[in-house]
Amino acid sequence: EIEFDPTTHPHRRLNPLTNEHVLVSPHRTKRPWLGQTEPPQPSSLPPYDPACYLCPGNARAGGQRNPAYAHTMVFENDYAAVLPAPGPAAPPAPHPLLTTAPVQGGCDVLCFHPRHDLTLARLTVPDIERIVNEWGAIYRRRGAQEGIKYVQIFENKGAMMGCSNPHPHGQVWSLSAVPSLPATELANLTAYAHSTPPTPSAPAGPHGRACMLCDYASFEVRVAREEGRVVVQNEHWVALVPWWAIWPFEIMLLPYARHIPSIAELTQEEKTAFAEILSRLTKRYDNLFSCSFAYSMGVHQRPVPAPGGDDGDDVAHLHLHFTPPLLRSASVRKFLVGFELMGEPQRDLTPEQAAARLRACSEVHYLDVAE
Amino acid sequence: EIEFDPTTHPHRRLNPLTNEHVLVSPHRTKRPWLGQTEPPQPSSLPPYDPACYLCPGNARAGGQRNPAYAHTMVFENDYAAVLPAPGPAAPPAPHPLLTTAPVQGGCDVLCFHPRHDLTLARLTVPDIERIVNEWGAIYRRRGAQEGIKYVQIFENKGAMMGCSNPHPHGQVWSLSAVPSLPATELANLTAYAHSTPPTPSAPAGPHGRACMLCDYASFEVRVAREEGRVVVQNEHWVALVPWWAIWPFEIMLLPYARHIPSIAELTQEEKTAFAEILSRLTKRYDNLFSCSFAYSMGVHQRPVPAPGGDDGDDVAHLHLHFTPPLLRSASVRKFLVGFELMGEPQRDLTPEQAAARLRACSEVHYLDVAE
Ligand SMILES: O=P(O)(O)O[C@H]1O[C@H](CO)[C@@H](O)[C@H](O)[C@H]1O
Ligand SMILES: O=P(O)(O)O[C@H]1O[C@H](CO)[C@@H](O)[C@H](O)[C@H]1O
Numbered sequence: 001e002i003e004f005d006p007t008t009h010p011h012r013r014l015n016p017l018t019n020e021h022v023l024v025s026p027h028r029t030k031r032p033w034l035g036q037t038e039p040p041q042p043s044s045l046p047p048y049d050p051a052c053y054l055c056p057g058n059a060r061a062g063g064q065r066n067p068a069y070a071h072t073m074v075f076e077n078d079y080a081a082v083l084p085a086p087g088p089a090a091p092p093a094p095h096p097l098l099t100t101a102p103v104q105g106g107c108d109v110l111c112f113h114p115r116h117d118l119t120l121a122r123l124t125v126p127d128i129e130r131i132v133n134e135w136g137a138i139y140r141r142r143g144a145q146e147g148i149k150y151v152q153i154f155e156n157k158g159a160m161m162g163c164s165n166p167h168p169h170g171q172v173w174s175l176s177a178v179p180s181l182p183a184t185e186l187a188n189l190t191a192y193a194h195s196t197p198p199t200p201s202a203p204a205g206p207h208g209r210a211c212m213l214c215d216y217a218s219f220e221v222r223v224a225r226e227e228g229r230v231v232v233q234n235e236h237w238v239a240l241v242p243w244w245a246i247w248p249f250e251i252m253l254l255p256y257a258r259h260i261p262s263i264a265e266l267t268q269e270e271k272t273a274f275a276e277i278l279s280r281l282t283k284r285y286d287n288l289f290s291c292s293f294a295y296s297m298g299v300h301q302r303p304v305p306a307p308g309g310d311d312g313d314d315v316a317h318l319h320l321h322f323t324p325p326l327l328r329s330a331s332v333r334k335f336l337v338g339f340e341l342m343g344e345p346q347r348d349l350t351p352e353q354a355a356a357r358l359r360a361c362s363e364v365h366y367l368d369v370a371e
Numbered sequence: 372e373i374e375f376d377p378t379t380h381p382h383r384r385l386n387p388l389t390n391e392h393v394l395v396s397p398h399r400t401k402r403p404w405l406g407q408t409e410p411p412q413p414s415s416l417p418p419y420d421p422a423c424y425l426c427p428g429n430a431r432a433g434g435q436r437n438p439a440y441a442h443t444m445v446f447e448n449d450y451a452a453v454l455p456a457p458g459p460a461a462p463p464a465p466h467p468l469l470t471t472a473p474v475q476g477g478c479d480v481l482c483f484h485p486r487h488d489l490t491l492a493r494l495t496v497p498d499i500e501r502i503v504n505e506w507g508a509i510y511r512r513r514g515a516q517e518g519i520k521y522v523q524i525f526e527n528k529g530a531m532m533g534c535s536n537p538h539p540h541g542q543v544w545s546l547s548a549v550p551s552l553p554a555t556e557l558a559n560l561t562a563y564a565h566s567t568p569p570t571p572s573a574p575a576g577p578h579g580r581a582c583m584l585c586d587y588a589s590f591e592v593r594v595a596r597e598e599g600r601v602v603v604q605n606e607h608w609v610a611l612v613p614w615w616a617i618w619p620f621e622i623m624l625l626p627y628a629r630h631i632p633s634i635a636e637l638t639q640e641e642k643t644a645f646a647e648i649l650s651r652l653t654k655r656y657d658n659l660f661s662c663s664f665a666y667s668m669g670v671h672q673r674p675v676p677a678p679g680g681d682d683g684d685d686v687a688h689l690h691l692h693f694t695p696p697l698l699r700s701a702s703v704r705k706f707l708v709g710f711e712l713m714g715e716p717q718r719d720l721t722p723e724q725a726a727a728r729l730r731a732c733s734e735v736h737y738l739d740v741a742e
Contacts, residue, residue, distance in 0.1 A: 021548075088372065094594075097583065152714045154714070171709065180714070180715035219466045298713025337527045343550030343552060
């Protein structure tokens with residue numbers, strides 16, 4: 001009888017955060033690629049671009065002029081996807097299957113640094129810590145506004161991820177509803193807390209109950225080291241390719257030493273360690289294919305706490321997802337199309353193989369290597 | 372008090388097939404687009420390409436030579452994502468959160484026509500009917516194989532949808548498990564059938580129960596005509612932009628006159644009407660931006676019926692999803708990134724606006740218009 005080999009035999013893995021499967025077909029990387037390749041990226045960007053609407057002192061689409069900012073800069077998106085409260089009430093549904101829910105909120109843009117050419121991978125740890133602090137400040141400020149239920153922090157990096165300006169920046173969309181994906185994760189975290197006995201070696205969640213992500217991170221850090229999904233780790237945080245990763249080099253970054261519902265609850269030391277691991281991870285990403293590595297990044301955490309009450313949302317455990325599209329090189333990406341859109345996500349190398357590739361990368365940025 | 376206007380006020384719509392929301396932000400189309408544009412497509416392709424591994428008489432990657440086929444051609448994918456049974460049993464999970472399920476099956480490639488340059492939009496209705504018949508034959512043939520539970524028919528069209536060969540073709544992946552998305556749809560169709568009283572004016576599902584998709588299609592065709600989500604219709608089929616569409620010009624194509632679980636249960640007349648509406652819809656798609664319109668298409672239907680028994684899977688109602696990425700022109704697409712990957716899908720024009728644009732298109736292909 002043949003033994004099961006995850007690098008040869010197609011199999012499905014379950015994502016317990018979403019309850020959805022991913023189809024793993026590792027032998028597929030062997031096929032030749034004749035399809036679309038991505039255009040090469042600009043090999044170098046100027047530190048200041050007079051045509052960039054995010055550089056210090058320049059004018060934005062809305063007509064306003066950016067200050068001569070020295071660190072981060074935050075402003076409201078000129079083309080926001082949601083608008084401030086109050087909005088009109090939704091009309092009655094024309095049919096029970098055709099429901100409309102109004103939604104309110106605000107969209108912020110966060111410039112990471114005045115330098116047009118410095119992404120997270122090239123910023124200093126103190127500069128990244130300023131970004132971490134700004135995320136915390138926006139989470140608190142937007143969360144204090146009437147009716148805001150969720151603060152979605154994210155970054156689209158690279159033209160192939162729909163980013164229209166290479167100036168390093170992220171976005172924060174704050175909404176009067178919890179978006180579908182964090183809502184699903186929250187429901188599964190809640191079900192886990194109520195159905196699973198706590199693991200003595202892992203940090204406990206609220207009321208001493210089990211936390212799925214604390215259990216998972218502890219297992220990866222303490223038990224499964226040889227299986228090798230951990231990429232980088234420090235005293236407080238771990239970056240790993242999750243067992244159920246969809247994108248070729250997908251990463252989940254999370255604190256593993258204690259249960260932490262949101263970015264507002266990080267200690268000073270945890271914030272510094274957060275900045276440090278972000279720096280190390282993004283340097284490895286850039287070094288993988290010697291390019292400015294495109295990705296979407298999103299922060300998942302506790303919805304805005306209800307004033308006063310224990311709403312149970314503190315089962316949420318702060319974590320970040322990085323979903324980069326590249327598969328084989330700086331120009332060959334994975335397309336999540338056809339079967340992935342209509343059936344279920346499918347990946348072409350195992351998460352363990354992806355993690356090994358990222359572990360083999362240096363933490364000195366390829367542009368900073370002395371010739 | 373202001374009245375709710377779906378073309379101005381951001382809102383969320385619920386997809387009852389998946390139970391997930393889409394955020395509709397119609398005012399966002401006003402923003403300028405400075406991001407990535409798609410490379411122009413070849414303006415014309417030769418009828419035969421000696422370098423194409425799908426053209427008649429040519430050699431394929433695996434070394435085999437294609438026959439001089441006259442209509443459709445089916446072969447097993449040389450780089451299949453799943454492999455035939457039996458495969459080895461899955462290993463025990465190293466942790467309850469890290470589960471593996473083995474999966475078996477087969478992957479077929481279906482060439483639509485010997486002509487390298489003729490997509491669905493340019494084929495005759497009889498030629499499209501041959502493709503419909505081939506889909507039915509594969510569904511039956513693969514479904515008769517031991518252990519196959521689902522037959523996923525799909526097409527990736529266009530380089531921007533990860534298709535590596537413009538020769539018109541689709542794929543069929545047959546699996547020993549129902550993939551996540553059709554499984555979710557089936558669960559929601561089942562819940563609807565058991566919780567909703569039948570609508571007298573709509574076709575009934577099995578056991579006289581309500582069918583969500585029959586109810587929905589009937590409502591769009593019979594009641595909601597002025598709201599305008601219907602794009603094309605014939606006696607048996609309707610193509611519409613669903614209330615909960617994610618992609619700018621997404622289409623759901625389904626039979627509305629009676630409950631039809633799978634492609635194997637179509638009458639001759641329904642098959643001809645299917646081919647006819649596929650022709651009309653894809654011509655409109657190409658005419659929208661005067662280009663060969665990229666999309667992923669997938670057929671959702673009943674899982675392979677269990678031999679003999681009534682397994683309840685006949686609540687499934689045959690339907691096709693078309694998910695095209697273009698938003699503004701032949702070169703400007705919608706990116707489902709950052710907020711969409713981490714929060715929930717977001718769209719920039721209403722489904723009603725998209726349907727109106729497609730209704731305004733001609734059904735004479737732009738390449739066939741006499742100069
Ligand atoms: O099978 P193909 O055409 O080589 O590949 C294409 O379709 C597959 C199924 O949707 C995807 O997994 C691939 O990412 C895509 O490039
Ligand atoms: O807001 P931006 O950067 O203009 O736009 C980008 O991010 C948004 C949020 O993920 C997406 O909806 C857009 O499709 C994408 O191009």
